[in-house]
Amino acid sequence: MIRIGIVGSDNSHAMAFSEITNLPEGINGLKVEDASVVAIWGFERKRTEEVASAGKIPEIVSYPEDMIGKVDAVMVVLRDGAFHYKFSKPFIEAGIPTFIDKPIETSIDNAKRIIELANEKKTPITSFSTLRYDEPIVKFKEDLSSKGPLTTGFVCGPADATSEYQGIFFYGVHIVELCQEIFGSGIERVMAV
Template sequence: MKRLRIGLVDLDTSHPGSFVPILRSMGHDVAAVYDGGTIYPEGYAAAFAKEHGIPRVCASVEEMAGLVDAALIHSCDWDLHVGRARPFVEAGKAVFLDKPLAGNVRDLRQIERWAEEGATITGGSSLRYCAEVRDWLALDVPREEWVYALAGCAVDEFNYGIHAYSMLHGLMGPGVRTARHLGAGGGQDQFELTWEDGRRGVVSVGRTSGYLPFYAQIVTQKRADAIKVDNGKLYAALLEAVMPYLAGEAPAPVPIGQLAETERAAIAAKLSAERGGLPVALGDIPDDYAGYDGAAFARSYKKLKFPAAAP
């Protein structure tokens, strides 16, 4: 694979540090970092760079765009993603947007437009590419044999919940038509997604009192399978899938429209809950619907990480 100079943008989560050794093992050069200060104080980017042996700390994403071939954007405030990506797209550089891609349909449309105009841009959840999903898809079960599928995880409804949507979407494929809030139980919310061909699946997301693995249950006319994901292999599976595309040596592992459909399904599910459980078609989400608030999530994430510093 072509050796890429990689820039890491926003060091908010554990992902940037976890990605560095995997990227280097694949032959890439982690060349620069930038952090906007959403979670960590001033000086953290320099400390991160020193810890991981990264030669350049950039003062802006515009500076970084001139130094790298690809940017991996890890902002936990997903509302920053489009703005962070823009300088790289305009410079003709490849972009990976960590999950969730965006929390509203306006930003999703912008990401899709960039791809339609020729930008190399991808992203999303590692659950899309996990070995367990790939292995089940290799069974090649005909769609007419489906009965239903369930996918779920814990922690929260969107930042982590998008993993459950992505896993379900990875198993069932594109074509989600509507989302409907079924109700809440045990601290979690359940949402039903309906596909254009009539298949249905359920996601269960939200906080629980203990850890839950990423999981799925799939029932067809001839089999019932339970999947529990090995978290230790997720990041490698993700980067092995997307890096050849970012290097310009392979097509996108999943078209950007299909990736964005996952976020649209989650946004439609939220709107359904606000409308008392009425089904919401993905194409009917209003342009001005706020969706999931990235800045609010970032504030709560920082409070959990640094409770003593919270206002």
């Protein structure tokens, strides 16, 4: 059984990830076997208790680092990406595989620090938007493959420059990842309007 810790209860992802692993029926037919969320930490105690109760998480820790030694992997799912370096760092240093919810960070310097630390400590990390795996996107990409190479395209999605969660970083990553998935890594120019 893989023991997972969750850092951040303010995001709906904390609830979803714990329900997918901990509830016998999962959610919407999706169930992850052989894994269980065993501990959670969040800024607000009341919200953390709600998530722990709904997701059947047995332990609420006082500090994120209290999970070290109790978990095999950690998910840093704080809504505000500006906290991701600070709260992923102890786990990466401890060699605990770490999923960092989108965006990996809102500071390029801190994003680089995360990657450098993970390389130094040889700790697996990942951070991504799941939209590239949505059925309509997968089908769209398959349909495009029969049309020949793309030379231009338009992608739109939510990205609020005034979001309290560091503006465009909060949802903008979804759009960026869709572009990468559909157009590949050879994009030469991007324009945001």
